[in-house]
Amino acid sequence: MIDARTSASFPINAGRTQRHHDLAKVETLGxxxxxxINIFVSQPITLPLELTFLERHPQGSQAFMPLHQERFIVVVAPxxxxxxxxxxxxxVTDGRQG
Known part of the structure; x- marks a missing residue:
């Protein structure tokens, strides 16, 4: 889980930016x-949520982080x-977690 509240951090850019350092390892295989690294803009859903498919990415890792502190649902399977x-x-994330 990526959570800036629990990471080591320090100011950069003359103190105008707080850098949350080394939050995730990015792995590549093959x-x-x-x-x-991508940014995705999603549309809100209504609950209850009915899943019709799950994606699978066996050769890589993914991380999702809300840009506007909105809660979102993470669904995983083995x-x-x-x-x-x-x-x-x-x-369900609290809007500040990935």
Whole structure:
């Protein structure tokens, strides 16, 4: 979990910015692997949430961090080709966690 409230931090840019240092390790696997960081803009959902699919990224890691301190739902499942619905877990962030 990435959480700026519990990280080592220090001021930079003449004190105008607080740097939260070394929050995540970015891993790449395979000969053609590379690090890729994106920003995604999502649309709000209504609850209850019905999942119709889950994505799988076996050759890399992902981290999601809200840019506007909005809470969001994180849904995870163990690796594998077939997912048992009882093994799926969901968490709600507090809007300042990734």
């Amino acid at each position: 000969e053609n692997a590379h690090t890729l 690796p594998g080709e077939h997912i048992n619905p009882s093994d799926v877990r969901a968490f």
